[in-house]
Amino acid sequence: MTTRENILNAISSNQPNLVPLPIIYRTEVIKYHDNYIQFKSVLESIGGKVELINNLTMLEENIKVDKVNNIFIINTITAIGEVSVPLDKLTGLELEKLEKVYIKGCLGVAENGAVWISENQMKNRLLPFICQHLILIINKEDIVATMHDAYDKIDVAQNGFGVFIAGPSKTADIEQSLVIGAHGARSATVYVVE
């Protein structure tokens, strides 16, 4: 017998009798009066920045200024500027000095400040992690209350990769003192478009 069969047989003979899955009654799950306000206050409490904007002009301007100043930035959103292609082949060595990246998020989660981004939004899986400063853009109406609502809306199997990101990279491994900027982005800003 192969190891696989050995393990599966041992499990089948040792597992208990079938018990049902629970029903997740969504009426019991917390709701917020204002998802945006909750999202902002949670994300700011974990080191992220949140700004409400009416249109994308300011972001377009920021990108232009950074490019003029020769700052290494990557934009993945056509609505705010040119998207250089192809992005997916860029390697860690090439992206090591990446300063800023702009990515459109699919949705935000009020209860924990997380933003879901899928592979087709980030273009290259490394971008949201290797950059020094991460800039995410979501629509205000796409902020849901909890993770249950988030999984209703996203399809994790649709893309090869997807991630919830809640604020900047952090660690407290030295004496439990919080340090922002462990291996990933040192800052995370979410622009919420009204």
Added chain:
Amino acid sequence: MTAKHAALAEKFIADEPRINWHDETLWFVREKRDKAAHGLPEWEQLREWGSQIKNHTLSNLSNYLKEFEEKAKANGIFVHWAQDGAEHNKIIHQIIQKHKIQKIVKSKSMLTEECHLNEYLQQHNIEVVDTDLGERIVQFRKEPPSHIVLPAIHLKKEDVSETFHQHLGTEKGNNDPQYLTEAARQHLRNKFVESDLAITGVNFAVAETGGFVVCTNEGNADMGAHTAAVHIACMGFEKIIPRAEHLGVFLRLLARSATGQPITTYSSHFQKPRQGQEIHIVIVDNGRSKQLGREDFRNSLKCIRCAACFNTCPVYRRSGGHSYHTAVAGPIGSILNPNLDMKANADLPFASTLCGSCSNVCPVKINIHEQLWKWRQVIIAEGYADASKKIAMTAMAFLFSKPKVYRLAGKMGRTIMQVFPFLTNNKWNVWYKQREMPEPPKESFRDWYLKNGKINKNE
């Protein structure tokens, strides 16, 4: 059996200010957990859902594993099965050889600790760089992690400063956590961009989709997995959950229980390899199927490794992770490890006050303290307890089964403690170490109740 936990703990508690710091810091983490839990009115319901989803999963585990394998393969992921740690290590070694891999980065995986992967690869002259900050610190110091979520919690910043001074050339005596973290960031960035292989753990594997989720705060799992040409994810088979929607329940529970955060910074969902990349999953048994067959202990396989039971445990907080001499310490480790090797770990179920705090905080409602108590019975029945514990436990069983003798023994004990207190407060009584014996009560609860209970009833 030797009283290993007690002897090892003695070393740790020799430094009183340090043990007090350890105790208070972990309690602070426990308090953060409480605050996060109280922020959700449905918290207890959420624990119940988490527990029931896991109960269901265990009851249909072989099917879910088959479903997971089939879907993962369809997604282009290679799936391997390992009976034990040795087979797990061999599978990884073969992948390394096949691709002629030189540079390896690894993010936190308690399973690879359990299988002693680093030591195995080292014996074959292959170096693995641990990239979680806490794990890198203990790796430099050639120590095992002392906590499954906070690997370097037994160290002070002065220790880290000294270690980094030696290995990374940081300024001597600079103890600033910000400065030290920055040094590790620069050092490990180089390792990430050069790496050929990234090894990660798995927090949840979803049967329905064949994908898996890895949670970190630092971003180290992603920095490795998205740079290296090969990604190996290692999981114990109990990491399976049925459907993606169940991630909603577990991601809400995990970080709140672990550190009091609403969610970890990164919850990465791996579904398919990126172009040109290989993803391998190694599914490991290593005693788990045996534990599944132990009715009293199978619930321990529901564990999501949040470490809430560590942070709340009065024994863990005051004895430190290394006193448990196993990869997974703390209350949950004390019910997992006797299954792996009952003789070597016979001391662990006794390293508890059975106060039940662990069971109260556990996000998937494992009856941890009851299992600890049950392991004690098994260990004594199998003859693995040390002599003094065995005599004490047998005597206790005798006393509890004979109410009259129990009453007499109690009366004698109280009298003796009053007249000759040094008989209990002496250095031969290990219970007296670090403790003051309380004044013995003048009368037993029963005597008191017989007197006062009756009076009250008459009123």
